[in-house]
Amino acid sequence: MLRFRSIWFARLAIILAFFALWEIAPRVGLMNERLLPPLSDVIAALIGLLGSASFYPHLGTTLFQTLLAFLIAVPAGAILGILIAENRFASEVFKPLVFFIFSIPKSIFLPMFILAFGIGLTQKVAFGVFSTIFIVMMTAFAAIASVKEEHLRVARSYGASTMQVVLRVYLPSMTPVLLEAVRLAMIFNFTGILLAEMYASRRGLGNLIGTWGMSFQLDQLLAAIILISGLSIVFNETIRALELRLEHWRG
Amino acid sequence: MPAATDGTVAVSSLSHTYGAESGEGTLALQDIDFSVAKGRFVSIVGPSGCGKSSLLMMLAGLRHPTSGEILCGGAPVKKPDPERIGVVFQEASLFPWLSARKNVEFPLSLRGVPQKVRTEKALHALELVGLKDFAERLPHELSGGMKQRVSIARGLVQDPQILMMDEPFAALDEQTRFSMGDELLRIWDETHKTILFVTHSLSEALYLSDEVLVMSARPGRIIDRIEVDLPRPRTFEVMSSPRFVELRERIWQQIRH
Numbered sequence: 390m391l392r393f394r395s396i397w398f399a400r401l402a403i404i405l406a407f408f409a410l411w412e413i414a415p416r417v418g419l420m421n422e423r424l425l426p427p428l429s430d431v432i433a434a435l436i437g438l439l440g441s442a443s444f445y446p447h448l449g450t451t452l453f454q455t456l457l458a459f460l461i462a463v464p465a466g467a468i469l470g471i472l473i474a475e476n477r478f479a480s481e482v483f484k485p486l487v488f489f490i491f492s493i494p495k496s497i498f499l500p501m502f503i504l505a506f507g508i509g510l511t512q513k514v515a516f517g518v519f520s521t522i523f524i525v526m527m528t529a530f531a532a533i534a535s536v537k538e539e540h541l542r543v544a545r546s547y548g549a550s551t552m553q554v555v556l557r558v559y560l561p562s563m564t565p566v567l568l569e570a571v572r573l574a575m576i577f578n579f580t581g582i583l584l585a586e587m588y589a590s591r592r593g594l595g596n597l598i599g600t601w602g603m604s605f606q607l608d609q610l611l612a613a614i615i616l617i618s619g620l621s622i623v624f625n626e627t628i629r630a631l632e633l634r635l636e637h638w639r640g
Numbered sequence: 641m642p643a644a645t646d647g648t649v650a651v652s653s654l655s656h657t658y659g660a661e662s663g664e665g666t667l668a669l670q671d672i673d674f675s676v677a678k679g680r681f682v683s684i685v686g687p688s689g690c691g692k693s694s695l696l697m698m699l700a701g702l703r704h705p706t707s708g709e710i711l712c713g714g715a716p717v718k719k720p721d722p723e724r725i726g727v728v729f730q731e732a733s734l735f736p737w738l739s740a741r742k743n744v745e746f747p748l749s750l751r752g753v754p755q756k757v758r759t760e761k762a763l764h765a766l767e768l769v770g771l772k773d774f775a776e777r778l779p780h781e782l783s784g785g786m787k788q789r790v791s792i793a794r795g796l797v798q799d800p801q802i803l804m805m806d807e808p809f810a811a812l813d814e815q816t817r818f819s820m821g822d823e824l825l826r827i828w829d830e831t832h833k834t835i836l837f838v839t840h841s842l843s844e845a846l847y848l849s850d851e852v853l854v855m856s857a858r859p860g861r862i863i864d865r866i867e868v869d870l871p872r873p874r875t876f877e878v879m880s881s882p883r884f885v886e887l888r889e890r891i892w893q894q895i896r897h
Contacts, residue, residue: 542729543735545702545720546702546722546729548721557750561735
């Protein structure tokens with residue numbers, strides 16, 4: 390208990406020290422205020438952003454594109470991954486290929502996506518899906534591997550039909566790993582969409598960040614960074630908390 | 641089907657060859673013949689890899705022998721039939737996402753038995769193995785021995801006349817193992833099931849059984865059949881009795897090579 394408390398104390402202390410340094414360093418001249426505005430200025434900019442009506446279309450565009458790409462990439466990747474992993478021939482053929490493609494940085498394909506799809510919604514979503522689908526497929530391979538032979542044998546010995554085996558054994562066995570796929574997919578997706586927006590777009594959070602960076606509006610830029618970090622951390626931790634609750638499922 | 645519920649097991653000229661389809665196969669089981677009367681406790685022992693677990697899986701309808709006939713309760717076994725044959729596997733076979741009760745209900749839920757009946761039967765089976773108070777616990781909250789008792793309850797929930805047990809206590813420590821043996825004998829005594837029990841522990845086989853079938857190394861054949869004439873109820877002391885030691889020695893001599 391004491392140990393648990395001291396761990397939390399140490400974490401909190403580091404975060405507070407970081408923010409304190411951020412506030413003090415530019416103020417006393419340790420950092421150039423143009424490159425790193427003090428935390429209080431950034432928070433003021435964040436409040437300004439959240440209070441301005443023109444900011445929300447940008448936020449909405451990014452979140453919508455991310456969600457759309459997520460809704461395509463996760464089921465498509467999971468189903469493809471499961472189909473590949475369940476068939477021995479397909480596993481042998483496709484698994485190494487998926488691993489090869491996964492190892493290539495996706496950002497280098499961005500210019501091609503612009504040539505093919507322009508710089509609108511389609512290109513953003515397509516690039517988001519492309520950035521994400523391979524990690525989802527690889528996680529789906531792991532999900533299939535996590536289904537225990539003993540459990541399948543038990544189900545069969547009690548006369549389960551194929552459909553019952555899928556719903557009552559495969560699905561619950563795979564849930565913890567598929568949750569991980571959801572978590573990773575969101576990280577890869579968000580990254581892909583923001584990158585595509587920063588590179589070429591008309592609106593979106595990535596577009597704003599790109600513009601603010603080039604015009605030296607660092608208080609705005611950092612405000613957006615804080616907002617995006619907050620959104621990402623909350624999503625990630627929510628799924629991770631669910632995963633931890635299901636930890637014992639892995640048996 | 642009254643014939644199907646009489647709890648006898650009969651195996652005649654059963655042989656099995658792995659990879660028989662592709663021509664060059666490995667003969668795994670050869671000319672297995674035996675029969676078990678209703679209500680008997682029979683163990684199958686043999687060196688690892690002799691095919692004793694495969695044999696049990698065939699008796700449960702989970703695998704098909706290349707040739708030979710299996711009758712359980714007078715009727716042939718073609719596929720798993722949980723109302724006739726209950727199967728108990730090793731410890732890891734409980735579903736970790738279901739409570740003890742839901743695990744026991746699992747075979748019933750596959751057949752669409754109404755929830756009320758399921759719960760009633762599951763609780764009855766859990767009571768039989770002494771775990772009624774742990775019905776709502778998840779497997780990871782139970783000890784190894786308790787998990788195995790839940791597995792037994794799951795095997796018993798449809799009240800089959802025959803129980804096939806595949807090294808059910810192999811993952812348990814020695815002490816738990818023998819107390820689980822006592823527990824199993826108590827359940828057997830209350831339910832009068834026919835039990836076929838695969839184990840690699842000779843002491844466990846002799847301690848529990850009416851009869852021990854001894855198998856040879858691959859290809860697995862039945863090379864001895866021992867009537868265990870030790871008095872019941874058996875206690876821990878029986879294991880140091882001269883007769884027990886003699887029988888144990890007799891089996892050991894046959895499987896050591």
